[in-house]
Amino acid sequence: MSQAAHQYIDRNTSEVRTEKLFSDRIINIVYSDVREHMPALFNAVTSARFSSLVGFINYEAPLAARLTWTSRFMKEMGLDMSECLDDPKSLNTARKVFERKIRYWEARPMPDDQSAIISPSDSRILIGSFQDTRNLFIKEKFFNLEELLGSSSREWHEPFTNCDFAVLRLTPEKYHYNHTPVSGKVSAYYEIDGEYHSCNPGAIIKSAAPYSKNKRAVTIIDTDVANGTKSGLVAMIEVAALMIGGIKQCYSKRRYDSPSYMTKGMFLSRGQPKSMFFPGSSTVVLLFQQGRVNFAEDLIRNRFRPGVNSRFSLGFGEPLVETDVKARSEIGNTK
Numbered sequence: 001m002s003q004a005a006h007q008y009i010d011r012n013t014s015e016v017r018t019e020k021l022f023s024d025r026i027i028n029i030v031y032s033d034v035r036e037h038m039p040a041l042f043n044a045v046t047s048a049r050f051s052s053l054v055g056f057i058n059y060e061a062p063l064a065a066r067l068t069w070t071s072r073f074m075k076e077m078g079l080d081m082s083e084c085l086d087d088p089k090s091l092n093t094a095r096k097v098f099e100r101k102i103r104y105w106e107a108r109p110m111p112d113d114q115s116a117i118i119s120p121s122d123s124r125i126l127i128g129s130f131q132d133t134r135n136l137f138i139k140e141k142f143f144n145l146e147e148l149l150g151s152s153s154r155e156w157h158e159p160f161t162n163c164d165f166a167v168l169r170l171t172p173e174k175y176h177y178n179h180t181p182v183s184g185k186v187s188a189y190y191e192i193d194g195e196y197h198s199c200n201p202g203a204i205i206k207s208a209a210p211y212s213k214n215k216r217a218v219t220i221i222d223t224d225v226a227n228g229t230k231s232g233l234v235a236m237i238e239v240a241a242l243m244i245g246g247i248k249q250c251y252s253k254r255r256y257d258s259p260s261y262m263t264k265g266m267f268l269s270r271g272q273p274k275s276m277f278f279p280g281s282s283t284v285v286l287l288f289q290q291g292r293v294n295f296a297e298d299l300i301r302n303r304f305r306p307g308v309n310s311r312f313s314l315g316f317g318e319p320l321v322e323t324d325v326k327a328r329s330e331i332g333n334t335k
Helices: 024-037 039-045 048-060 062-066 069-076 094-098 133-141 145-149 201-206 297-303 311-316
Strands: 007-010 016-018 116-118 123-129 164-169 177-179 184-192 216-222 233-239 247-249 273-277 283-288 293-295 323-325 330-334
Touching: 123 297, 123 330, 145 233, 145 283, 164 293, 216 247, 233 273, 293 297, 297 323
Parallel strands: 007 323
Antiparallel strands: 007 016, 116 330, 123 164, 123 323, 164 283, 177 273, 184 216, 216 233, 233 283, 247 273, 293 330
16 A cells, blocks of 8 residues: 555444545645745646646636546446435536535434534545644644634634544535534524635645645534533534535425525524535534533544544544544534
């Protein structure tokens, strides 16, 4: 097994899987030679304009709809088209595949336990806590907490001091809707402009706190309210990445009906669609106040599992193994 490979654990089977990394060679060149020797070009590549252009060429240009790429991609990635809400035959462009809706109420069952905290997305998850000194280095590698929440939103910095966190990385073939991980009232919602760094594992370990620099949307949810999950304040940060021009806020109380934008004071029910990433891959970061969440035992165990060739472990010198999870599956519970 080459050290260049990146592996993760399939939660359903506990098997070690090797991730197919899209455009891996190009991204490695951009984040090594280009970043070091041609910083102006690197800045251009990670700009909003370039990201939008690449996204258009790959997903929206008229030529893309006439190519066989879409059907080939669906077959290669093993997408379960029977989950789709719309007729799979109508998914005739790359964009339509990425923005597909599924019958999540059947295909992504949610635990009945009201204290359960669920995964917002089909993604690969890493969990940790800044109370553990072993994890402090992650704060400056994956993200800087104060930058992540926004320098102009200092009122939220102190509540999340020594917080627990979950980093959920979507890969291109994933279902790209995000669901609400907890129930509660929106205390704040704001967007932060930024760059468009790749979420490829190789790019992440070569960048300093990429999630704190990318364009992102921050939702602060107060769960200590009537009908809330009772897990304190929870920050849900949706991070855009290369080829993703934006994040669409589209909360629905029932299925995908009557989507609405995030506003302060609105109540979010656990498990409902909240937002959608435009095509590509991206990341959701969840922050939990100190001592308010117990992460699932298998996620903790998998993170330190030996014999898994994770680029994060190789790059940071400590076991950091992701687990592949489904949207609306339990990732922890309220203490």
